[in-house]
Amino acid sequence: MKKIVLHGRKVYGGTGEGEAIVTNQGVAFCAGIDPLTGEVTERGHELRTKSIAGKVLVFPFGKGSSAFSKAAYALWLAGKAPKAWIIGEVNPQTALASVVMHTPAVTELDREPTEVIASGDWVKVDGDKGLVEVTKKD
Amino acid sequence: MKLAQDEQAMLDGREGLARQKAMELLIKYGDALGADKFIDVDNVYILSGLFSYADIFESVDADDVASEYFLDSRERVVVDRVKAFTTNHLFTIDLDNDHWRLVKAPQILHDLEVQTQKYCKRIGVNMTGTCTPYQTGNVPVFGEHIVWVESSAIAYANAVIGARTNIEGLESSFASALTGKTPYWGFHLNENRIGNILVEVDNDTVDLASVMEYEMLAYYVGGLIGLDIPIYTNIRKTPNADMLKGFSAAGASSGSIEMYHVVGVTPEAHTVEEATGRKKPKMTVNYGKEQRRETYEKLNAAKNDNVDIVAIGCPHYSMRQVAAVARLLEGKKVNGNTMLLIYTAKQIATVADRNGYTDVIKKAGGHLLIDSCPLNIYVPTTNVVATDAAKIAHYLPGEREFDNVWYGSMEDCIQAAITGKWKGELK
Numbered sequence: 279m280k281k282i283v284l285h286g287r288k289v290y291g292g293t294g295e296g297e298a299i300v301t302n303q304g305v306a307f308c309a310g311i312d313p314l315t316g317e318v319t320e321r322g323h324e325l326r327t328k329s330i331a332g333k334v335l336v337f338p339f340g341k342g343s344s345a346f347s348k349a350a351y352a353l354w355l356a357g358k359a360p361k362a363w364i365i366g367e368v369n370p371q372t373a374l375a376s377v378v379m380h381t382p383a384v385t386e387l388d389r390e391p392t393e394v395i396a397s398g399d400w401v402k403v404d405g406d407k408g409l410v411e412v413t414k415k416d
Numbered sequence: 417m418k419l420a421q422d423e424q425a426m427l428d429g430r431e432g433l434a435r436q437k438a439m440e441l442l443i444k445y446g447d448a449l450g451a452d453k454f455i456d457v458d459n460v461y462i463l464s465g466l467f468s469y470a471d472i473f474e475s476v477d478a479d480d481v482a483s484e485y486f487l488d489s490r491e492r493v494v495v496d497r498v499k500a501f502t503t504n505h506l507f508t509i510d511l512d513n514d515h516w517r518l519v520k521a522p523q524i525l526h527d528l529e530v531q532t533q534k535y536c537k538r539i540g541v542n543m544t545g546t547c548t549p550y551q552t553g554n555v556p557v558f559g560e561h562i563v564w565v566e567s568s569a570i571a572y573a574n575a576v577i578g579a580r581t582n583i584e585g586l587e588s589s590f591a592s593a594l595t596g597k598t599p600y601w602g603f604h605l606n607e608n609r610i611g612n613i614l615v616e617v618d619n620d621t622v623d624l625a626s627v628m629e630y631e632m633l634a635y636y637v638g639g640l641i642g643l644d645i646p647i648y649t650n651i652r653k654t655p656n657a658d659m660l661k662g663f664s665a666a667g668a669s670s671g672s673i674e675m676y677h678v679v680g681v682t683p684e685a686h687t688v689e690e691a692t693g694r695k696k697p698k699m700t701v702n703y704g705k706e707q708r709r710e711t712y713e714k715l716n717a718a719k720n721d722n723v724d725i726v727a728i729g730c731p732h733y734s735m736r737q738v739a740a741v742a743r744l745l746e747g748k749k750v751n752g753n754t755m756l757l758i759y760t761a762k763q764i765a766t767v768a769d770r771n772g773y774t775d776v777i778k779k780a781g782g783h784l785l786i787d788s789c790p791l792n793i794y795v796p797t798t799n800v801v802a803t804d805a806a807k808i809a810h811y812l813p814g815e816r817e818f819d820n821v822w823y824g825s826m827e828d829c830i831q832a833a834i835t836g837k838w839k840g841e842l843k
Contacts, residue, residue, distance in 0.1 A: 289448045304642060304672060309791075309811045321717070321813045339643050341672035343811075344565040345463060347585030351485060369643050369672070370582040370602060373448035377441065378488055378587050383448070 306342030638671030
């Protein structure tokens, strides 16, 4: 199976791997994801009814309520946080959420992650090294 | 992160465990952002609710909850006092007049709120209890570096006042309150405040003359752009503070607009050139009749026109809005099948009491609530809700799974409260 390696900047350290869940739309955590299940609940979102729990979330940016990090923390406590995440452009919401969710995170990759990675691919994230290894599903 | 002497001292624990934990968190946060130093702040606005964790945390001890959730600490940390001037966001429910029972809030939320208020008092958090600190005694000045939560207030502070804050969360704002520090990053720097998306409003088909019109414009643009800064042009009439309050809230709900410019209105946009920093915008967005219609329809996905609850005042109603709603209710009666909830800040409610607005609202069968939010209603989600806030129309279906939510003007909402029927339409 085809493997692709991407290089970027550390947001939060540690390693995590899982199945990718990819969106080109911004993601809201507070009032956008059910903290007890990890399911996307935002009306009109392309990931609605899908769960980010235990996956590697690949998304362009965080948005919405400033209670973003608080919701991320609740998700982590409930054991429904993603294994890692790849953030297109970091803002304070996703930076703080990475810290309190204790979730390996990278940004500023050398290729556009939402183009290279498809939902269902297997993705390994090494936060400290800023490395992403993608195993394509097909 | 490079640390100054006082920052290193806090990190080393020389000012106690709470400030040490707070510095540790802020350093991790600064690293995640890619910042390299801190700046001093003395205006912090925090999320104080212990309520959020009622589902997952058993203790109602404020120090336990704050250690775990505010400071990311498994070790119990007893906070002495905050260092910066600090005000707080709304609580979750209104404890006055048994309003919390009216919205069917569980006893646990009541108990947590009592604990939260004791905790705030003890550590020196000034309990403004509102999502609109700029209406109630926490007004920063132009250029001031501040640390604020609440997406609508952040956008208002950045865009309308010209103060400087990033979109902070519960943990970062609490840590800033304890230390008086925040990462020097993002909107604190000049170069990150200039706009990059030009929004042209079609004045022939759109008359920007009400809160609702402003909300729809921001809601449309917010849903279209990412972490960009829009520059609104062609706005002929100077909006009032209520319009800009709604404008700030709507753009931060559909999207992430935490900074914007209105040419000729907001303080960093005397001209288009100033707003763009003389750089070419990356996109131009047009907003006219079609976009307005599309936005209205998106915000009105309800089907059942029998309205159970009318929830207005998000962000918290201003004095002008409470006065206006009282005028609409003068001599009227709220329908027996409908509950009318009007949200404002305690400080504004005090003026409303004095002016007799609260009595008019009560006499009509409505309720003026403080410290709270229309998202915090604990009734079955089959209830049909009408609101004049795009933010609530956006979040009630997502966060609370209410399917039937109507959106319109204050007048539409009061009409629904009186008749029990939704008759709002796009005029």
